[in-house]
Amino acid sequence: MVATVHSLKPRKDPSLDAMIALASTDMNAVNAVILDRMQSDIPLIPMLAGHLIAGGGKRLRPMLTCASARLLDYPGTRHHKLAASVEFIHTATLLHDDVVDGSDMRRGSKTANIIWGNPATVLVGDFLFSRSFELMVEDGSLKVLKILSNASAVIAEGEVNQLTAQRQVDIGEDRYLDIIASKTAALFAAACRIAAVVAERDERAEDALDSYGRNLGIAFQLVDDAIDYASDAATMGKGQGDDFRDGKATLPVILAHARGSDADRQFWKDAIEGRRVSDADLAHATRLVRETGAIEDTFARARTYGQRAIDALGVFPTTTAKLAMIEAVEFAVARAY
Structure with missing residues (x-):
């Protein structure tokens, strides 16, 4: 069969509705697993975990596992527990991230660390990681275990890489891409790839789904980082300008810094190092990323990775x-507009 080539020419108002409908039956089963496995005799654990899990997220990563299984016409149910495992890994990393970043808002609600404190949030994150590995072991596939455990390690490496790059404005585009490829794209890739394993498809199908997920994950994060300077908190689900105040040199900042005047570069250095964090400073930063074309170029890169995912x-x-x-x-790409 000759493959059909699709170009990334977003239709008017693209949505996740088609994927949600495609995966709805499977996701009902996945959600049942999630609700069952987040339970504990220690009441704080399901209370804290449920605060984030039930907080309105789209559960895109487990949905990708289910959609990939549908793409391959997999008739079984092994992917339900594995998709739940993927969501537990993601949720655990969010809990830990909020502690590391000192975040106070996520998806329009107070973060768990603000409500219950850092120690409880970290420990419940650890609990969810443990639950995710229980589900992997129950599946019984060493290959699946290798894929998801490797993704977990890569995510942790990406988070440490980001932490050590914090407050540095000159990390460069390559290191930035390394960070988002690890902390975001690795789990997207693994979520898709495991569907090919349980469906007993060949390496070609595995690699194709891995590439789809990885490139989608990079595109997704690029857009997130761009709209941090282009959208309000209601759109982002977090505080507007959080990346700016946290001293994260995301791609819009890296590009604007490289293209700016000496005065602009000094502003960015002061801002990322934490000396310029007022609302007026954020407004100035937003003007600079727009005037230098950094926002649009970040979106353009997202479209490039999106096309690679489609290809x-x-x-x-x-x-x-x-x-x-x-x-x-x-x-994922149209969220920019």
Whole structure:
């Protein structure tokens, strides 16, 4: 069969509705696993975990596992527990991230660390990591275990890399991309790849789904980092300018710093090092990333990675599942507009 080539020319108002519909039956089963496995005799654990898990997230990563399984016409149910495992890994990293970043808002609500404190939040994150590995072991596939455990290690490496890069304005685009490839894209890739393993497909299918997830994850994070300077807190689900105040040199900052005048570069150095964090400073930073074209160029890079994600699906025949996964990429990129 000749593969169909699809270009990233986002339709008007792309959404996740097609993917949500595609994965709805599977996600009902995944959600049941999540609710069951977040329980504990220690009341604080399900209370704190439930605060984030029930906090309105789209559960995109487990949804990708389910959509990939549909793409491959997998008739079984092994992917339900594995998709739940993916969500537990993601939730654990969010809990830990909020502690590291000192965040006070996520998805429009107070973060767990603000409500219950840092120690409890870290420990419940550890509990969810443990639950995720229990689910992997129950599946019984060493290959699946290797993929997801490796992704967990890579995510942790990415978080440490980001931590050591904090408050440094001149980390460069390559290191920035290394960070987001680890802390975001690795789990997207693993979530998709494991579907090919449980469906007993060949390495070509595994690699294709890995590439789809990885490039989608990078595009997703690029857009997130750009709209931190372009959208309000209601759109972001976190405080506007959080990256700026946390001293994170994301791609818009890296580009604006490189393209700015000497005075602009001094401003960015002061800002990222924590000496310019007022609302007026954020407004000035937003003007600089716009005037230097850094926002639009970040979105353009996101579109490039989005196209790579779509191209990776070229090895599969065009089906409802494939079209839903393509629209998910279009949605990820279109959030910029």
